[in-house]
Each structure stands twice: as C-alpha cells, then as structure tokens.
Amino acid sequence: MAKAISTPALERHGLTDDQLRWMLRNMYLQRTLDNRGFQLNRQGKIPFATGSEGHEGIHAGAALAFERGHDILVPYYRDMGLCVGIGMPVLQVLLSMFARAQDVSGGRQFPNHYSYHSLGILSISSIIAAHCPHAVGAAYAMKLRKENGRAVLCTFGDGSTSEGEWHESVNFAAVHGLPIVFLCENNEWAISTPRANQMAIENVIDKAPGYGLPGVKVDGSDPIATYAVMKEALGRARDGGGPTLVEATCYRFLAHTTDDDDRTYRTREEIERHRHLDPVPRFEALLLEWGILSSDDASAMKKDVLAEVNAATDEAEALPFPKPEELYTNVYEGPYEPWL
Amino acid sequence: MALASPASTVLNNVEAVRTTLYEALKSDERTLVLGEDVGARGNVFLITKGFIEEFGPERVIDTPLAEASIAGIAIGMAMEGLRPIAEIQFADFIYPAFNQIVGEAAKTRYRSNGDYTCPLVIRTPYGGGVRGALSHSVSIEALFYHVPGLKIVAPSFPADVKGLLNAAIDDPDPVLFLEHKKTYRLVRGEVPNGHYTIPIGRADVKHPGDQLTVVSYGLYVHQAIEAAKRLDGESLSAEVIDLRSIRPMDRQTILESIRKTRKLLIIHEDNKFGGIGAEISAMVVEEAFFDLDAPIRRLCGPDVPAMGYAATLEEEFMISTDRMAEAMREMIRF
Numbered sequence: 285m286a287k288a289i290s291t292p293a294l295e296r297h298g299l300t301d302d303q304l305r306w307m308l309r310n311m312y313l314q315r316t317l318d319n320r321g322f323q324l325n326r327q328g329k330i331p332f333a334t335g336s337e338g339h340e341g342i343h344a345g346a347a348l349a350f351e352r353g354h355d356i357l358v359p360y361y362r363d364m365g366l367c368v369g370i371g372m373p374v375l376q377v378l379l380s381m382f383a384r385a386q387d388v389s390g391g392r393q394f395p396n397h398y399s400y401h402s403l404g405i406l407s408i409s410s411i412i413a414a415h416c417p418h419a420v421g422a423a424y425a426m427k428l429r430k431e432n433g434r435a436v437l438c439t440f441g442d443g444s445t446s447e448g449e450w451h452e453s454v455n456f457a458a459v460h461g462l463p464i465v466f467l468c469e470n471n472e473w474a475i476s477t478p479r480a481n482q483m484a485i486e487n488v489i490d491k492a493p494g495y496g497l498p499g500v501k502v503d504g505s506d507p508i509a510t511y512a513v514m515k516e517a518l519g520r521a522r523d524g525g526g527p528t529l530v531e532a533t534c535y536r537f538l539a540h541t542t543d544d545d546d547r548t549y550r551t552r553e554e555i556e557r558h559r560h561l562d563p564v565p566r567f568e569a570l571l572l573e574w575g576i577l578s579s580d581d582a583s584a585m586k587k588d589v590l591a592e593v594n595a596a597t598d599e600a601e602a603l604p605f606p607k608p609e610e611l612y613t614n615v616y617e618g619p620y621e622p623w624l
Numbered sequence: 625m626a627l628a629s630p631a632s633t634v635l636n637n638v639e640a641v642r643t644t645l646y647e648a649l650k651s652d653e654r655t656l657v658l659g660e661d662v663g664a665r666g667n668v669f670l671i672t673k674g675f676i677e678e679f680g681p682e683r684v685i686d687t688p689l690a691e692a693s694i695a696g697i698a699i700g701m702a703m704e705g706l707r708p709i710a711e712i713q714f715a716d717f718i719y720p721a722f723n724q725i726v727g728e729a730a731k732t733r734y735r736s737n738g739d740y741t742c743p744l745v746i747r748t749p750y751g752g753g754v755r756g757a758l759s760h761s762v763s764i765e766a767l768f769y770h771v772p773g774l775k776i777v778a779p780s781f782p783a784d785v786k787g788l789l790n791a792a793i794d795d796p797d798p799v800l801f802l803e804h805k806k807t808y809r810l811v812r813g814e815v816p817n818g819h820y821t822i823p824i825g826r827a828d829v830k831h832p833g834d835q836l837t838v839v840s841y842g843l844y845v846h847q848a849i850e851a852a853k854r855l856d857g858e859s860l861s862a863e864v865i866d867l868r869s870i871r872p873m874d875r876q877t878i879l880e881s882i883r884k885t886r887k888l889l890i891i892h893e894d895n896k897f898g899g900i901g902a903e904i905s906a907m908v909v910e911e912a913f914f915d916l917d918a919p920i921r922r923l924c925g926p927d928v929p930a931m932g933y934a935a936t937l938e939e940e941f942m943i944s945t946d947r948m949a950e951a952m953r954e955m956i957r958f
Contacts (some may be wrong), residue, residue: 387738389739411727424700
C-alpha cells in the first residue's frame with residue numbers, strides 16, 4: 285500500500301509562475317527568519333530559538349496545498365515556515381521570539397509554538413506527538429459535522445513516529461476514515477538520535493500498511509513534488525477518501541535549537557555531504573533555469589524579504605513584555621484567584 | 625387530563641450518570657461519548673446501554689484500547705467545538721492518558737492565552753471495596769489535583785452526580801469527573817427531573833453538627849454520615865462535609881465549619897501521604913490555626929501501593945464505619 289515517489293522537479297504540476305515565485309519567496313522568508321532567531325539569540329536578545337533550515341521545501345509545498353479558511357493545521361515546533369506560508373503574519377514570528385505581550389500566547393509559549401485560531405492553527409505543546417490525537421479529534425469533528433471539503437494537516441518529525449500517541453492517532457484515523465493527512469518531516473535526526481536508532485525500517489511510510497492507510501514518500505527538498513503529493517493527499521481527505529501518511533524527506537542543517545551543540549553527535553562532513561539537498565539554492569537554481577525569474581529578480585526578492593523581517597524585528601522588539609499579572613489570566617474561563 | 629409529572633425520581637448513581645448523559649446527548653448535538661466498550665456493550669456498568677442505538681456510532685464511539693488517545697482525541701474534538709464526554713473504563717487505566725490530561729487539556733487555554741479552550745469531561749469510575757484488586761480499585765485524585773487548569777469533582781449522592789455532571793458538561797474548561805464505583809448501585813436518592821447544575825467548587829454539609837468537622841468525599845461520605853448518626857445517639861455531634869469538588873476546593877465551607885466546631889477530621893480512601901487531606905490540613909493550619917482546639921487528624925488509606933485482591937487485604941485497606949465512629953469520638957473527647 286505504501287508507495288515511494290521521487291519526482292525530480294521536471295514538471296510544474298499545474299503551478300503558475302506566480303505560485304512558483306511565491307514558494308521561493310516563502311523559502312527565502314523561512315531561511316531569513318531562521319537566521320534571525322539564531323542571530324537574536326547569539327546577540328543575547330532572546331533566550332532561545334529553533335530553526336527549520338532544510339525543511340523549507342516541505343513547508344512551501346505543503347502550505348500551497350493547504351486551503352486557507354477550510355483546512356486545519358496541527359503543526360509541530362519546526363513548522364514556522366508552514367505557519368507563515370498559510371497566512372500567519374511574520375510579525376507574529378518575531379513577537380513569539382521576543383515573548384512580547386502581543387504574541388498570540390501573550391509571551392507564554394516557546395518560539396515556534398504558535399496558536400492562531402482564526403487561521404485554523406491549533407495550539408501545541410513541546411511534548412512530542414501529543415498533538416497528533418488533537419489533530420485526529422479535529423478531523424473527527426469535521427467528519428461528524430459532515431463538513432465536506434475540509435481536512436486536517438498534522439505534521440511531526442521522524443522521532444514522533446516512535447511515540448505511542450502517534451500510533452494511536454494514525455490507527456484511529458484509519459479506523460474511522462478521517463479527513464486528515466499525517467505529514468512526517470523526516471530530517472534524519474531527533475535531536476541527537478539518528479533515524480536508525482529510532483526505527484528498524486528504512487522508511488517511515490513502511491508503518492502505514494500496518495494501519496491500513498496509504499503511505500507516500502516524497503523528496504521534501506523539492507517543494508513542487510511535495511506540493512503535488514500534499515495536494516493529492518489533502519484532496520483525498522477533503523473528498524471523504526480518508527487519511528494518508530506522507531513522508532517528506534529533508535535534512536536538518538542546524539542544531540536542534542540554539543541550546544544544542546550538534547558537534548557532539550554528528551560531523552561537519554556529514555552535514556556538508558547533505559548540502560546538495562538544501563532546498564533553497566536548489567529551488568532558486570531551478571526557477572532561474574526555467575526562466576521563472578532572473579537573478580536580479582531573485583536578489584530583489586531576497587532584499588524585500590530581509591526588509592520585511594528587519595521591519596518585523598524592529599517592531600516586535602519595541603513592544604512591551606506581558607505585565608507580570610498576566611501570569612494569572614486564562615487559567616480557567618473568567619476571573620481566577622490563585623492561592624498564593 | 626395529563627398526570628402531573630413528578631418533580632424528582634429515585635435513582636442510584638449509575639442511573640444518575642446515565643440519565644444525565646442521555647439528556648446531554650439528547651439536547652446538545654455537540655456532545656458525544658467515547659471510550660472503551662461504551663457502544664454495543666453500553667459501558668461495563670451499563671451506563672450507556674442503548675445509547676448507540678439511539679444516537680448512533682458517530683456519537684457513541686467504541687474506541688480502540690488506547691487511553692492516551694481517548695483523552696487526546698477528545699481534546700482535539702473540544703478544541704474544534706464539540707463537547708466530548710470521554711470515559712476511562714476504570715480510573716486505574718488513566719495513567720497512559722496522564723500527559724494528555726495534565727500536559728495538554730489543563731494547559732490548552734493557558735498556553736494559547738485563551739485562543740483555544742478545552743471544554744472536555746473525562747469520566748471514570750474509581751475506588752475500592754468491590755474486590756477489584758490492584759488495577760480496579762485505585763483512587764487517582766491526588767495524582768491530578770496538583771494541576772491548575774483542571775477541575776476535579778467526585779460527587780457521591782445521585783442528585784449531586786447529576787447536577788455536577790451537568791455542570792461539568794457545560795463547563796468551558798476540562799473536568800475530571802470521578803465516580804466511586806462502590807456507590808454506583810449502593811447509593812440511591814431523589815434526583816430532580818430536568819436540567820439543573822450544581823456549581824463546581826462548592827462543598828455540601830450533609831450532616832450538621834457542632835463538636836467536630838469531618839471532611840470527606842466519595843464512598844466514605846456515606847459511612848461518615850452513618851457514623852455521625854451513631855454519635856448523635858451518644859449525644860456527640862459531628863458535622864459531615866461532602867467535599868464534592870476537589871479542585872477548586874471550597875475552603876470557605878470547611879473554614880466556617882471549623883470556626884464553629886474547632887476540630888477537624890479528614891477521611892479519604894486515597895492514601896494519606898500527599899493526599900487531598902494533606903492539602904486541606906495545610907490550608908486549615910494556615911488559615912485557622914488559632915481556631916483549632918485539637919490536632920487535625922487524617923483517617924486515610926494506608927501508604928501501600930494498592931489494596932490486594934484477598935478479602936483480608938482489602939478490608940485492612942478500607943476504613944470501616946466503626947473506625948470512623950471511634951475516631952470521631954476520640955476527637956470530640958480530646
């Protein structure tokens with residue numbers, strides 16, 4: 285039932301020039317925001333950042349396949365680009381990094397743990413795979429209410445597929461034929477633990493037949509191929525065709541977070557060996573080759589992205605932290621008097 | 625001429641839960657029940673018997689045997705606008721769902737600063753005295769009552785069960801609803817017909833008295849009342865407070881009673897160390913130390929991992945009404 289496809293981006297899968305350029309811009313944006321988080325951390329301005337360098341192709345492709353206003357996204361903490369790709373403001377990324385009062389979580393959550401109800405982005409914790417059953421519950425709600433044309437996109441890393449809640453979630457979704465796509469962003473590493481220590485099988489999608497749902501593997505460094513696979517899987521879910529497990533491969537070029545030193549568990553040579561998978565220069569070269577944009581256009585786009593990120597950085601930094609008394613709000617509905 | 629419908633019906637606790645769930649499913653299409661064997665079997669205590677025929681398998685879900693996702697899927701349903709009433713078949717089976725309840729449900733509103741909420745009820749039968757051995761007898765409340773964001777109720781009178789279960793279903797935040805399984809068919813009482821709620825967080829004085837305050841909940845409330853009645857015959861007077869809600873806790877009712885009786889005995893089935901009684905005791909010492917005329921006493925389950933299957937082991941674990949009455953006498957005479 286599982287199938288692996290490797291689509292070198294030889295065809296456009298119906299994508300317009302504007303859509304292709306949009307994907308490239310989204311990827312530039314992700315890379316720039318990632319760098320910004322690490323810069324701000326090293327400058328001592330924010331306590332923590334997490335990057336997604338290497339995941340940009342997955343995020344751009346999946347974001348384009350996501351239907352805003354209909355679908356629900358239940359992301360994990362490495363999905364900043366995906367969240368921005370489906371409409372979350374860049375400013376929100378910076379507000380989250382700086383933990384400002386205007387951040388949706390009011391400065392409570394770690395960076396990259398977004399919640400954006402109006403866009404259908406569910407609130408998540410850092411507990412690996414704990415969000416997977418929530419995604420399934422949301423998909424069940426859609427099915428119960430007969431909301432055809434809607435689907436849930438649930439994302440996670442390869443390490444998540446070891447968690448019991450992941451297996452329980454995929455199983456339940458398959459039993460009930462729910463409108464959900466499970467998207468594994470397989471970047472080969474769960475902090476310091478390589479895939480081979482995580483599973484005795486070659487592919488994450490090898491787990492799909494055991495639960496009775498289709499599995500599709502795609503080169504996640506290729507945003508067009510990812511888009512094509514996600515469009516099909518989400519389309520099937522929206523049409524009542526049930527869940528799909530998608531494995532999009534990529535490579536995590538950065539350490540797990542700003543608090544991680546990946547030199548303790550992998551060599552610089554290994555990272556360089558994967559450099560050819562870097563989706564940003566790869567996709568840029570492809571669009572240049574296809575004549576979708578010129579190198580001047582690409583430079584201008586990068587400048588524009590940098591200006592947007594700089595402006596958001598300045599705006600967020602100038603805003604205030606939450607007031608201390610905000611610690612006591614939203615514990616329950618209504619006024620709450622904690623026992624001090 | 626139509627007969628006037630009675631204002632109340634005599635029900636046991638199983639029937640009180642069942643009636644309340646039935647009325648919720650009947651009146652609000654956002655509600656559903658999910659859990660192990662709640663469908664065709666109608667729950668192992670027959671609480672949801674007949675529901676699947678009436679409301680369909682989409683709203684009466686026989687889940688796979690996977691407690692973490694029973695809680696987790698219910699959370700996702702709640703976040704997306706449904707009003708799930710999840711069931712953990714026995715409280716002893718709730719441990720795999722601990723993270724979902726403590727790490728997720730209790731923190732959904734807080735971590736999203738109100739962007740998402742989690743109006744969820746998780747019902748589960750707990751408690752011993754039914755020869756349930758190690759994995760069908762435990763009390764779990766102390767494992768959860770430490771957690772802000774959760775509400776925990778443990779009513780044991782049928783009218784309280786209905787009123788508090790309705791309140792839990794209506795509540796915009798996650799509620800852990802504990803049902804003492806020995807009271808299921810043992811306890812009967814008048815239950816008002818129709819929809820009503822009892823506010824979560826309010827205790828109830830079940831037996832008035834003025835020489836000793838006894839705070840309890842669950843099965844032991846009934847035994848404590850029985851013991852207090854015996855004392856009445858001895859011209860000794862104990863006031864029995866049924867906590868009903870464990871979090872939030874009704875500190876005011878406890879303190880008011882203590883300021884009258886000046887003595888406190890806490891009785892619960894859960895083991896003593898770190899139990900609910902520890903919190904009540906600490907609170908009373910902080911708030912009413914100078915009102916006390918005797919040391920606080922806690923009569924609780926012993927600090928052992930569980931009650932054994934053998935009748936001798938279970939009886940040794942459980943607190944008899946005689947022991948309760950004796951402890952009350954000792955405290956009043958102190």
